[in-house]
Amino acid sequence: MSGPKKMSGVLSPVVTPFNEDLSVDAERLVRQCRWLLSQDCGLAVFGTNSEANSLSVEEKIDLLDALVDAGLDTNRMMPGTGACAIPDTVRLTSHAVKRGCAGVLMLPPFYYKGVSDEGLFRSFSEVIQRVGDSNLRIYLYHIPPVAQVPITLTLIERLLKEYPDTVAGIKDSSGDWNNMEAMLKQFPDFAMFAGAETFLLQTMRGGGAGCISATANINSAAIAELYANWQSPDAEAMQAKLDDLRGAVMQYPMIPALKASVAHYSGDGEWARLRPPLVELTAEQKAGLIADLDKRGFKMPGLAEGQAA
Amino acid sequence: MSGPKKMSGVLSPVVTPFNEDLSVDAERLVRQCRWLLSQDCGLAVFGTNSEANSLSVEEKIDLLDALVDAGLDTNRMMPGTGACAIPDTVRLTSHAVKRGCAGVLMLPPFYYKGVSDEGLFRSFSEVIQRVGDSNLRIYLYHIPPVAQVPITLTLIERLLKEYPDTVAGIKDSSGDWNNMEAMLKQFPDFAMFAGAETFLLQTMRGGGAGCISATANINSAAIAELYANWQSPDAEAMQAKLDDLRGAVMQYPMIPALKASVAHYSGDGEWARLRPPLVELTAEQKAGLIADLDKRGFKMPGLAEGQAA
Numbered sequence: 001m002s003g004p005k006k007m008s009g010v011l012s013p014v015v016t017p018f019n020e021d022l023s024v025d026a027e028r029l030v031r032q033c034r035w036l037l038s039q040d041c042g043l044a045v046f047g048t049n050s051e052a053n054s055l056s057v058e059e060k061i062d063l064l065d066a067l068v069d070a071g072l073d074t075n076r077m078m079p080g081t082g083a084c085a086i087p088d089t090v091r092l093t094s095h096a097v098k099r100g101c102a103g104v105l106m107l108p109p110f111y112y113k114g115v116s117d118e119g120l121f122r123s124f125s126e127v128i129q130r131v132g133d134s135n136l137r138i139y140l141y142h143i144p145p146v147a148q149v150p151i152t153l154t155l156i157e158r159l160l161k162e163y164p165d166t167v168a169g170i171k172d173s174s175g176d177w178n179n180m181e182a183m184l185k186q187f188p189d190f191a192m193f194a195g196a197e198t199f200l201l202q203t204m205r206g207g208g209a210g211c212i213s214a215t216a217n218i219n220s221a222a223i224a225e226l227y228a229n230w231q232s233p234d235a236e237a238m239q240a241k242l243d244d245l246r247g248a249v250m251q252y253p254m255i256p257a258l259k260a261s262v263a264h265y266s267g268d269g270e271w272a273r274l275r276p277p278l279v280e281l282t283a284e285q286k287a288g289l290i291a292d293l294d295k296r297g298f299k300m301p302g303l304a305e306g307q308a309a
Numbered sequence: 310m311s312g313p314k315k316m317s318g319v320l321s322p323v324v325t326p327f328n329e330d331l332s333v334d335a336e337r338l339v340r341q342c343r344w345l346l347s348q349d350c351g352l353a354v355f356g357t358n359s360e361a362n363s364l365s366v367e368e369k370i371d372l373l374d375a376l377v378d379a380g381l382d383t384n385r386m387m388p389g390t391g392a393c394a395i396p397d398t399v400r401l402t403s404h405a406v407k408r409g410c411a412g413v414l415m416l417p418p419f420y421y422k423g424v425s426d427e428g429l430f431r432s433f434s435e436v437i438q439r440v441g442d443s444n445l446r447i448y449l450y451h452i453p454p455v456a457q458v459p460i461t462l463t464l465i466e467r468l469l470k471e472y473p474d475t476v477a478g479i480k481d482s483s484g485d486w487n488n489m490e491a492m493l494k495q496f497p498d499f500a501m502f503a504g505a506e507t508f509l510l511q512t513m514r515g516g517g518a519g520c521i522s523a524t525a526n527i528n529s530a531a532i533a534e535l536y537a538n539w540q541s542p543d544a545e546a547m548q549a550k551l552d553d554l555r556g557a558v559m560q561y562p563m564i565p566a567l568k569a570s571v572a573h574y575s576g577d578g579e580w581a582r583l584r585p586p587l588v589e590l591t592a593e594q595k596a597g598l599i600a601d602l603d604k605r606g607f608k609m610p611g612l613a614e615g616q617a618a
Contacts, residue, residue: 022395022435053393053420056400057365084362084393086331086584091365109586111362111419113455119586126331126585146422148457149586275395276435277418277428277458 003135004075004102006168006191008209010200010224011078012036012216013047015258016055016063018273024059026066028270032262033072035306039220040228043072044105046080048146048173049214049255054275057088061095074100078212082107082141086123090130103137105171105212110147117155124159128166136166143173143195150174153182160187171195171212177202184208197223198246201239204230214254215246218261218300248292256281257289264290265300312444313384313411315477315500317518319509319533320387321345321525322356324567325364325372327582333368335375337579341571342381344615348529349537352381353414355389357455357482358523358564363584366397370404383409387521391416391450395432399439412446414480414521419456426464433468437475445475452482452504459483462491469496480504480521486511493517506532507555510548513539523563524555527570527609557601565590566598573599574609 014036017028033043045067046052046060055063064079081093081104089106096104106127108120128136140159142151151170159167169191172180177199183192184206191209194200200211200223216223219242226238249257256274260281263271272280281289323345326337342352354376355361355369364372373388390402390413398415405413415436417429437445449468451460460479468476478500481489486508492501493515500518503509509520509532525532528551535547558566565583569590572580581589590598 048420054395054418056394056396059394059396085365085368086363087365087368109363111357111455112586113457115586116588119588122588123585146420148422276432277421277424279425279428279431 003165004137006209007042007078007103007137007139008191009042010040010197010210010216010220010227011042011044011076011193011212012220013044013049013080013212013214015217015255015262015271016050016052017271018275020273022273022275024055024063025270026063029063030066030070030072031306033067034070035303036220037073037076038302038306040224041216041220042076042078043067044078044080044212047105047212048143049217049258050080051255051275051278052080053083054278057083057092060092064096064099068099075102077101078103078105078139080105080107080141082109084109084111086126086130089127093127093136094131094133097131097133097136103139103168105139105141107141107143107147108149108151110149113148115149117152117158120149120151120155121158125162128163134165137168138166139168139191139193140170141173142170142179145173145175153186156183156187156190160190169193169209180208181206196246197226197242200226200242201230201235214258215249217258218249218265219245219298221301245293245296245298248296249289251292252281252285252289260286260289261293262300262303266303312474313446315518316351316387316412316446316448317500318351319349319506319519319525319529319536320351320353320385320502320521321529322353322358322389322521322523324526324564324571324580325359325361326580327584329582331582331584333364333372334579335372338372339375339379339381340615342376343379344612345529346382346385347611347615349533350525350529351385351387352376353387353389353521356414356521357452358526358567359389360564360584360587361389362392363587366392366401369401373405373408377408384411386410387412387414387448389414389416389450391418393418393420395435395439398436402436402445403440403442406440406442406445412448412477414448414450416450416452416456417458417460419458422457424458426461426467429458429460429464430467434471437472443474446477447475448477448500448502449479450482451479451488454482454484462495465492465496465499469499478502478518489517490515505555506535506551509535509551510539510544523567524558526567527558527574528554528607530610554602554605554607557605558598560601561590561594561598569595569598570602571609571612575612
């Protein structure tokens with residue numbers, strides 16, 4: 001089989017910077033992506049933490065063009081492309097494949113709740129056929145706490161049977177290790193990314209592909225280090241340290257906390273901005289978060305320099 | 310205050326017809342809308358039952374143009390325009406106002422769950438300011454079972470204080486009469502539409518504006534008749550008859566059942582088609598539904614003739 005190789009490693013659902021008028025700041029995003037790649041962290045742009053569903057399809061196409069035109073490595077790029085409407089999903093997915101992205105992360109249509117596996121199968125099937133490109137590699141996005149539309153094992157089995165070359169893997173943000181373990185056992189060639197580094201060591205031991213995690217926006221290097229050294233004797237200690245850092249961040253609303261951290265450690269306050277319906281941390285929350293991170297000796301090495309570049 | 314008058318009456322979240330390739334069939338929709346208006350039923354196109362979130366913004370703009378260009382009454386038109394991304398909501402809403410629609414029905418951004426009233430206030434506020442048109446009349450769309458993002462009384466109060474001319478009313482699809490009653494009491498000038506005819510008589514007695522209901526796609530004339538005659542001695546009996554018909558339909562998945570009914574009573578099988586992730590009724594479900602409707606003497610007067618026109 002030709003086409004893009006299976007993806008693996010640690011990827012960040014890259015937070016999206018906004019200008020004062022809430023338009024997207026493509027240059028800041030390029031710099032942030034360059035920094036993430038320097039930490040050995042791949043680019044799952046347009047994820048939940050990227051506020052991707054708060055962007056129009058046009059904005060995402062323009063941003064993707066900016067990233068690719070800046071020469072960032074498309075082999076490490078897995079943009080989120082799943083929308084509620086098939087024409088939107090097809091349009092963005094086609095563009096991502098044409099621009100050379102090694103994979104796309106695809107939400108199911110998430111407006112209607114309680115939809116059948118048959119309906120979801122038809123939805124993914126329709127997208128695959130309309131994109132009609134042998135270079136398309138789909139990583140399914142299972143995030144029931146937010147999308148409220150799960151991707152079941154039965155659905156995956158059916159998709160893999162029908163589209164074995166195209167349906168390449170999954171990001172599991174259920175937080176349910178039993179589900180991740182079941183996929184690792186039932187679909188051995190399927191690239192399973194845990195949706196949080198909390199499960200990274202277990203995932204690697206079970207033959208998984210890595211993780212795509214919110215906190216990889218800030219703790220990228222340390223997470224990538226565990227990925228690279230999961231068989232070392234220090235692995236358990238490294239996992240514990242990652243968990244501790246994640247726990248500190250998770251005390252606050254996640255996306256505002258990530259942006260506040262990037263703003264603080266880059267020295268660039270513009271990063272703290274969000275699009276409604278999300279709101280920034282209060283001054284008190286921000287002070288608490290930074291104190292919690294500082295007392296752990298947390299750093300984002302090279303970030304300030306990268307942002308100034 | 311100039312600008313569009315408050316809307317009232319019975320509106321249908323008009324089901325959207327699709328061609329075999331799943332593209333939108335604008336001509337069939339125009340005919341259906343014309344028939345609904347003939348039943349004294351207004352046009353809440355692009356609602357949940359219209360599969361609106363399965364259409365791209367471009368598709369909705371083109372469809373709205375087709376409806377307005379066909380000469381349908383824009384005073385009875387309340388297209389759904391709320392999307393997850395502010396630029397999408399602004400684009401469709403601006404278009405609807407420019408084309409003369411008397412109101413728009415606006416979902417909150419529905420991807421992120423557990424968002425704050427502050428975040429939702431900013432979202433609606435941003436849309437209102439960007440549209441920047443004194444003819445904009447927003448009817449908020451409260452549908453927690455599907456959107457999973459509620460519109461609270463506190464949020465409504467704040468929006469009404471800030472935008473008293475623009476925020477005109479609400480559709481409440483919570484199914485919770487206590488919530489509808491609380492709005493009727495707390496916001497007397499606010500146009501409250503019940504999200505189901507089940508609450509039509511109570512709504513009218515409480516000073517509400519009417520209802521916007523799935524079943525108004527098929528039982529339009531009877532629902533409109535109760536609206537027109539809610540003070541008559543027969544009102545309770547009319548309400549009971551509406552409830553019985555609705556109960557029969559609700560035994561089946563709602564949107565497929567509505568489309569199957571339109572297909573059957575118009576004699577035009579094309580109507581049964583849905584976009585994934587929704588799927589059509591099984592043959593057994595369809596036979597059951599039609600039998601249940603037929604034994605109640607149900608008809609859709611003039612529909613077959615209107616569709617042939």
